[in-house]
Amino acid sequence: xxxxxxxxxxxxxxxxxxxxxxxxxxxxxxxxxxxxxxxxxxxxxxxxxxxxxxxxxxxxxxxxxxxxxxxxxxxxxxxxxxxxxxxxxxxxxxxxxxxxxxxxxxxxxxxxxxxxxxxxxxxxxxxxxxxxxxxxxxxxxxxxxxxxxxxxxxxxxxxxxxxxxxxxxxxxxxxxxxxxxxxxxxxxxxxxxxxxxxxxxxxxxxxxxxxxxxxxxxxxxxxxxxxxxxxxxxxxxxxxxxxxxxxxxxxxxxxxxxxxxxxxxxxxxxxxxxxxxxxxxxxxxxxxxxxxxxxxxxxxxxxxxxxxxxxxxxxxxxxxxxxxxxxxxxxxxxxxxxxxxxxxxxxxxxxxxxxxxxxxxxxxxxxxxxxxxxxxxxxxxxxxxxxxxxxxxxxxxxxxxxxxxxxxxxxxxxxxxxx
Amino acid sequence: xxxxxxxxxxxxxxxxxxxxxxxxxxxxxxxxxxxxxxxxxxxxxxxxxxxxxxxxxxxxxxxxxxxxxxxxxxxxxxxxxxxxxxx
Numbered sequence: 067x068x069x070x071x072x073x074x075x076x077x078x079x080x081x082x083x084x085x086x087x088x089x090x091x092x093x094x095x096x097x098x099x100x101x102x103x104x105x106x107x108x109x110x111x112x113x114x115x116x117x118x119x120x121x122x123x124x125x126x127x128x129x130x131x132x133x134x135x136x137x138x139x140x141x142x143x144x145x146x147x148x149x150x151x152x153x154x155x156x157x158x159x160x161x162x163x164x165x166x167x168x169x170x171x172x173x174x175x176x177x178x179x180x181x182x183x184x185x186x187x188x189x190x191x192x193x194x195x196x197x198x199x200x201x202x203x204x205x206x207x208x209x210x211x212x213x214x215x216x217x218x219x220x221x222x223x224x225x226x227x228x229x230x231x232x233x234x235x236x237x238x239x240x241x242x243x244x245x246x247x248x249x250x251x252x253x254x255x256x257x258x259x260x261x262x263x264x265x266x267x268x269x270x271x272x273x274x275x276x277x278x279x280x281x282x283x284x285x286x287x288x289x290x291x292x293x294x295x296x297x298x299x300x301x302x303x304x305x306x307x308x309x310x311x312x313x314x315x316x317x318x319x320x321x322x323x324x325x326x327x328x329x330x331x332x333x334x335x336x337x338x339x340x341x342x343x344x345x346x347x348x349x350x351x352x353x354x355x356x357x358x359x360x361x362x363x364x365x366x367x368x369x370x371x372x373x374x375x376x377x378x379x380x381x382x383x384x385x386x387x388x389x390x391x392x393x394x395x396x397x398x399x400x401x402x403x404x405x406x407x408x409x410x411x412x413x414x415x416x417x418x419x420x421x422x423x424x425x426x427x428x429x430x431x432x433x434x435x436x437x438x439x440x441x442x443x444x445x446x447x448x449x450x451x452x453x454x455x456x457x458x459x460x461x462x463x464x465x466x467x468x469x470x471x472x473x474x475x476x477x478x479x480x481x482x483x484x485x
Numbered sequence: 486x487x488x489x490x491x492x493x494x495x496x497x498x499x500x501x502x503x504x505x506x507x508x509x510x511x512x513x514x515x516x517x518x519x520x521x522x523x524x525x526x527x528x529x530x531x532x533x534x535x536x537x538x539x540x541x542x543x544x545x546x547x548x549x550x551x552x553x554x555x556x557x558x559x560x561x562x563x564x565x566x567x568x569x570x571x572x
């Protein structure tokens with residue numbers, strides 16, 4: 067849905083039409099400018115749909131998936147419940163910190179809207195593949211948040227084997243009531259022709275659900291419960307060195323309730339029931355499917371909690387939500403940096419699937435340390451792997467830490483800006 | 486910007502984007518996919534970050550030819566030079 071044709075200092079966008087094999091005369095194995103037959107109806111539809119898609123570049127996308135409108139106490143609580151966030155900085159209004167009041171986790175922005183907008187391009191699947199978020203301001207309790215999304219362009223893959231797929235780029239903003247950014251993000255997603263996506267179904271060689279042994283689960287649960295955030299003990303930049311490892315945060319084995327709890331706290335899509343669902347699917351038939359077992363009508367979003375939906379999409383099992391995994395990464399970083407720090411950037415690329423029963427180990431290592439005045443800037447490379455050692459996410463983050471003896475320095479920097 | 490400065494900036498950016506611990510190991514003949522483990526998505530991400538870093542817009546025909554770090558350097562040098570000619 068287009069709202070206006072505006073520019074916001076966005077990066078230059080690629081505006082070329084994608085390669086389409088049916089445009090080429092390859093009957094004798096060569097490509098040349100032979101006279102083309104009149105396009106079929108399907109080809110004309112494709113041309114029209116893609117022209118509409120391209121015309122949206124630079125335009126605002128309608129945010130129809132907005133959930134929270136403000137960081138109310140209850141909204142923060144529900145969101146924290148949904149990601150397993152127990153840090154008192156985000157849970158306890160009476161908790162004392164350099165910030166002076168209760169905050170929402172930085173990842174709370176995903177409960178306003180996930181950043182990535184599924185825009186119409188008939189016949190093309192979409193997968194959100196990365197988010198590179200810059201946090202400009204902390205989010206305090208009571209903060210109203212206004213979402214915004216812009217389609218910034220697309221590029222083809224640099225690989226002939228990937229014909230029929232492209233990478234789409236969007237820019238998201240979470241603004242305060244004055245229009246100032248609390249956070250901004252560059253997002254990318256892969257668009258794949260539906261036929262190609264079905265052919266490329268994921269064939270996991272490992273056993274799913276993972277055959278956990280009771281003793282293994284006991285060790286995992288003990289490790290999860292032993293993990294504690296840095297909290298009120300300030301982490302000073304002088305205590306951090308290049309090569310340091312961050313404490314690993316463990317999530318899982320991922321259960322269906324973990325997915326449901328995230329949907330309750332962050333509602334990444336708008337789900338409707340009964341006649342409202344049927345009315346919605348009448349307008350968007352591609353967003354529904356008929357459950358092979360219960361014969362019920364279900365949303366395609368059910369790939370995250372419904373085996374039948376996952377099977378329908380060519381997946382071996384239901385899998386987690388990209389932004390949900392990103393929230394765990396933010397938690398790993400805020401747990402490490404303590405109350406006195408500020409997460410300034412958090413980039414994540416979702417490089418593998420996390421299926422129900424999988425465990426995710428989130429960790430990081432310090433790649434750079436700098437100091438300016440009483441505030442240090444720490445660069446961190448992050449990685450998340452599953453129980454088989456397969457990478458499922460990686461990225462880069464930047465954290466601000468105070469120098470020794472100046473614990474409130476980072477918070478003071480933001481309070482000075484707000485004054 | 487000298488060639489040395491451009492290559493130095495590209496090494497830092499490429500290592501950061503592809504998760505290479507030691508940027509100095511990015512020799513011209515290092516294959517980004519086979520040696521550095523970059524996926525198609527990583528290569529696209531690298532193209533986008535190079536465009537942002539150097540203020541250029543690399544067209545598809547050019548970035549499809551990038552296989553090695555040396556290819557990437559040659560590509561960026563060409564676009565930067567064209568930009569300076571048109572400035």
